[in-house]
Amino acid sequence: MIVEVVTGADERPETRVVDVDDLGRLHLALGVVTDEEAADALERSGLGRLQDAGTAFLDVASLRAAAEPRARAADWAAQWDRMVAHARSQGWLSEDGASLQVHVESAAGA
Template identity: 80%
Template sequence: MIVEVVTGADERPEARVVDVDDLGRLHLALGAVTDEEAAEALERSGLGRLRDADTAVLDVAALRAAAEPRASAENWSTRWDAMIGGARGKGWLSADGATLQVHVESAAGA
């Protein structure tokens, strides 16, 4: 699963969740946007916030709400729980389970 921030139709950066059935990976991909634009788009979408140039913190409930309706895998919910459990085991999930730390990658070359 990828949360990406790209320039939208109105040239205003927007955050969206893509590859929702791929729960073996999760990161934030930035298109041709500045860190400030990315931070604003993430916060505006309710998906999370940019911690620094390399790390974002995503809202687990908002991420699931954005992804689950578009999921097509029958076992998506089970795989989601496994992804969140794996993140907890690696120390990427907050103590209360509300937020998830993810790596930031550039999508410009993708």
Template identity: 85%
Template sequence: MIVEIVTGADERPEARVVDVEDLGSLHLALGVVTDEEAAEALERSGLGRLQDAETAFLDVAALRAAAEPRATAGDWTTRWDEMIAGARAQGWLSDDGAKLQVHVESAAGA
């Protein structure tokens, strides 16, 4: 699953959740946006916040709410729970389970 920040139709950066079926990896991908634009778009969407150029914290409930309605696999919920359990085991999940630490990747050159 990818949360990406891209320039929207009105040239205002927007956050969107894509590849919702791929629960084997999760990261934040930045298009051609500044760190400030990315931070603003992520917070405006309610999906999380940018900590720095390499790390973001995503809101687990908001991420699930954005992804689950578009998921088509019958075992999606089970795989989601496994992804969250794996993140907890790696130390990427906050103690209360509300925030998930993810890596930031630049998609600008892609």
């Protein structure tokens, strides 16, 4: 699954969740946007926050709510639970389980 921040309508960056059935990976992909634009778009969407150029924290409940309705895999919920459990085992899940730490990939090479 990928959370993207890309230039949207009227050149205003927007956030979208894509590849929702691929729960073997999760990262934030930035299009040609500044860190400030990315941070603002993430916060406006409720999907998370940008910590720095390489790290973001995604809201677990908001991410699931954005992805699950578009999922096609019959066992998607079980795959989701495995992804979250794996993140916990790697130390990528906050103590309260509310946010996932993810890597940021920038199309701008920043």
